[in-house]
Amino acid sequence: MLKKIFLALFIAATLACKADPRVKAKVDGTVNLQPDAQQSLITRELVNLIENFHYKKVELNDSISEVIYNKYLEILDPTRSYFLKSDIQEFEKFKHTFDDDLSEGDLSAPFYMYNLFQKRYNERINYSLSQLGKQYEFTKNDVYNYNREKLPWFASVNEANSVWQQRIKYELLNLKLAGSDPAKNVQTLKQRYQNLLSQASKVNNQDVFQRLMDAFTESVDPHTNYFNPTNAQAFNETMARAFEGIGARLQQDNEVVKVAEIIPGGPAFKARTLNVNDKIIGVAQGNDDFEDIIGWRIDAAVSKIKGPKGTTVRLKVIPAGQELSAKPKIVELVRDKVILEE
Numbered sequence: 001m002l003k004k005i006f007l008a009l010f011i012a013a014t015l016a017c018k019a020d021p022r023v024k025a026k027v028d029g030t031v032n033l034q035p036d037a038q039q040s041l042i043t044r045e046l047v048n049l050i051e052n053f054h055y056k057k058v059e060l061n062d063s064i065s066e067v068i069y070n071k072y073l074e075i076l077d078p079t080r081s082y083f084l085k086s087d088i089q090e091f092e093k094f095k096h097t098f099d100d101d102l103s104e105g106d107l108s109a110p111f112y113m114y115n116l117f118q119k120r121y122n123e124r125i126n127y128s129l130s131q132l133g134k135q136y137e138f139t140k141n142d143v144y145n146y147n148r149e150k151l152p153w154f155a156s157v158n159e160a161n162s163v164w165q166q167r168i169k170y171e172l173l174n175l176k177l178a179g180s181d182p183a184k185n186v187q188t189l190k191q192r193y194q195n196l197l198s199q200a201s202k203v204n205n206q207d208v209f210q211r212l213m214d215a216f217t218e219s220v221d222p223h224t225n226y227f228n229p230t231n232a233q234a235f236n237e238t239m240a241r242a243f244e245g246i247g248a249r250l251q252q253d254n255e256v257v258k259v260a261e262i263i264p265g266g267p268a269f270k271a272r273t274l275n276v277n278d279k280i281i282g283v284a285q286g287n288d289d290f291e292d293i294i295g296w297r298i299d300a301a302v303s304k305i306k307g308p309k310g311t312t313v314r315l316k317v318i319p320a321g322q323e324l325s326a327k328p329k330i331v332e333l334v335r336d337k338v339i340l341e342e
Contacts, residue, residue, distance in 0.1 A: 032115040033205045040105035046213070047103050050220055058220045065099035072098075072110060072215035078149060079254065082120040084160065085153040102216065110212045111205075118200060125196050127161060128168055132186050132193075136169045144170045146254070174325035188292065196255075196295040203297075206230070230299055238340065245306035246313065247338040248274060255295040256281065256324070266338040273331045275320050280305070281328060282316030290316055294324075307335050 051059055058064060073091070077083050094101075094109045101109055144166040145151065154160040168189070175185035206228045213226035227235050237243045247266015248259050259278045268274040282290040283304045293301045305313060315331040318324055 033111060033118075033203070033208050035107035035111050035205060035209065039107060039205070039209050042209075043102055043107060043213075044105040046216070046226060050217075050224075054220065054224065056221060060099035060103055062096040062099060064219060065096050067219040068098045068102075068215050069095045071219050072113070072212060075211050075215055076114065076117045079146075080148040080151055080153055081163075082117060082124055083153055084120065084157070085155050087116055087120065088153050107209070107212065111208060114208045114211070118203070121200055122197065124160065124164055125193050125200075128164055129190060129193050131165060131168050132190050136172055138169075138173055138176065142166065142169065146170070171324075174323060177323075177325035178327055192292055192294050195292060199295065199297050199300060202300070241340040242337060243306070243340075244309045244337050245335055246274070246333045247336070248305075250280070250298065250302055250305070252298045253279070257293060257296070257298060257301045259320075263338055264341060267333045267336050271331075271333055274315070274317065274333070277320035279318040279320075279324070280315050281318060281324070284314040284316075286312045286314075290314070309335055309337050311335050 047060060051057060069091075073088075091113055094113070097109065101107070146167075148163075154163070171189055171192075172185055175188060176182065180188070210226070210228040210231065213228075217224045217226055245266075247263040247268045249261040249263065250257050251260040252258070257280045259274060259276055259280070262268050262274060262276060280301070281294050282292055283301070284290040285304075285307075291304065293304065305315070307313060312332060312334050315333070316328045317331050318326050318328050
């Protein structure tokens with residue numbers, strides 16, 4: 001039975017690899033991602049596997065539909081920094097239809113939700129870029145809550161603008177406290193926001209599909225996962241017990257790449273210059289200039305940090321426990337083959 005399930009999942013992953021990852025349609029001048037036929041087929045097959053072959057044999061209904069919906073919403077906007085209250089009210093109609101849609105392979109609702117998220121995301125970043133030319137006063141006592149996870153959704157665009165103005169001021173203040181020149185700080189933040197837009201433009205329909213499948217499988221069982229081609233490669237490296245890089249597992253922490261684990265025997269372990277919970281904010285290849293990676297996708301950041309054995313990578317690191325305003329240290333590592341322990 002286990003072989004049958006594994007084979008079915010392997011076929012599904014193979015189909016995903018053949019799917020066009022850049023299926024798009026333009027609506028009102030905005031680029032929107034659309035699901036493809038292969039993803040619809042994979043969804044129906046995965047629902048069949050979950051309902052008939054998973055050890056829990058979970059039947060999709062309105063109850064599990066609401067769990068999947070909430071999980072998907074949490075994956076899209078975990079800090080409630082982009083969606084408006086009106087968006088969430090509009091999404092309410094999908095709360096009890098995810099089960100039927102997934103069973104039928106209809107991905108229009110989750111892709112609609114993602115496309116609206118991307119629209120709001122771009123609006124926030126473009127608004128931030130438009131505010132960078134203003135003068136900010138740092139002598140007043142202001143309060144900015146970076147993590148809005150428990151706060152209400154933005155009631156209006158004006159409220160969102162107000163909060164994001166505070167965010168801009170907060171980030172400029174962090175750079176100021178690090179001792180940088182004010183004009184350079186503005187340029188650094190401008191480049192950071194432009195990087196965010198650039199990374200957002202690189203999202204493809206496989207990324208959206210992975211988010212949806214994460215919401216689906218995690219709602220059924222936290223130990224059940226679906227891998228798109230990129231994640232399948234990472235899984236294969238894990239199964240092969242070896243890869244070439246610096247020997248550190250990385251994770252996304254809001255919009256910063258953080259070290260989650262130092263792998264014994266790897267370059268980072270031997271050098272002892274990198275620690276768990278260190279934040280990596282810049283990457284340079286050899287003696288090249290640093291690239292600011294704050295706001296980058298985790299896979300894009302990892303691809304910059306990993307590399308062939310014998311090559312050098314330099315990292316701009318904020319030590320664990322320190323704010324982004326702290327002065328970064330430079331860590332230089334020579335990549336090597338990393339053997340994963342059992």
